[in-house]
Amino acid sequence: MIDYGEIRAMLPHGAAMMLVDRIEWMEPGRALRAVKAISGSEPCYAHLPPGLPRERYSYPVSLMIESFGQAAAVLWHSAAGTPAPGTLLAFAAARDCRFHGRAYPGDVLRHEVEFEHAVSGTGFARGQIWVGDRRLATIGSVIAVRRAGLMRPTGDVAVPAGT
C-alpha cells in the first residue's frame, strides 16, 4: 500500500488538486488499484446551492479523469522513477473514454489502472473506474509526456503542454 503522504511526495499537486487518497495495490510499472473518496466539502461543490436534484451533485467527469490520470502517474513513476526537480508529467491526450455512471459525495472511486507502454518520454495507460460493483467508466487511453521546463514561476510566458 502507498499512503497519502507518499503519494503527495510523488506528485507536484497542492492539496485541493490532489485527487488520489491511497494506492491499495500495485505491481510496479504494470498495474495498480487506487482509491479516491469524494466529499461534499471539495471545491467543485462550493458554488452549488442546497436542494438541487441529485444529478446536479454528480462528481465532474473532468475530475474523474484527473484522478485516474494521477493514479496512472504514480504507476509510471513506480517504474521510471519520480521525475527530476523541474520536470513533470503533463497530461497530453486521452482517447476512447466512456462514462456509464455517476459518482456522488460519499462514494469512493476505485481506479484499476494498467500501464501500457512508454515510448521516448510518452506514457500510455488504460483502465476502469468503479464505485463498489458499479463500473462508472472505461478509459481507453490516457497519455502523458515527461516534460522539463514546464514548472516555471507563475506569470511566465506560456510553454507548450502537449505533443
Added chain:
Amino acid sequence: MQMTEDGGGLVINASKRIDASDPYIAAHFPGRTIYPGVFILETVRQAVAAALGERSGAYPDLTAVRSLRFVGAVHPGERLVVAATVGSPGPDGTLDVDAGCRRADGSAVARVVLEFRYPAGSHD
C-alpha cells in the same frame, strides 16, 4: 457565450477568463500555476450544457471523450476561447461535439471530440 445555427448543426462560441483565485488552480501547481487540462474539458462541457439547456430539469451528460489533445497551455489571467460544433442527435440521442480551444491571441490549446446525451426520461 454565443450560439448560432448553421447547416451542419449548432455552433457555440464561449470564453472563460482563468481566475487565479480558484482554489483548484492555486493547487495546480503551487507557485507554478497552469490551467489544468481537464478543466479545459470542463469548460467545454459547461459551455455545451449551458447552450443545450435543461430538459425536465436535467442537463446533458458527458458520456464519452472520444479524443482529447492538448497542444498549448493557458495560465491565470489569460482567456480561453472555445468554438464548439454540436451535430444532430444520433438514433440513440447521442450528440457529437467537436471543439477547438485557443488562447485569446489565437494560438491553439486543445481539440476535444465528445459525446453527450440527456439522461433517460428527460424530454423536451
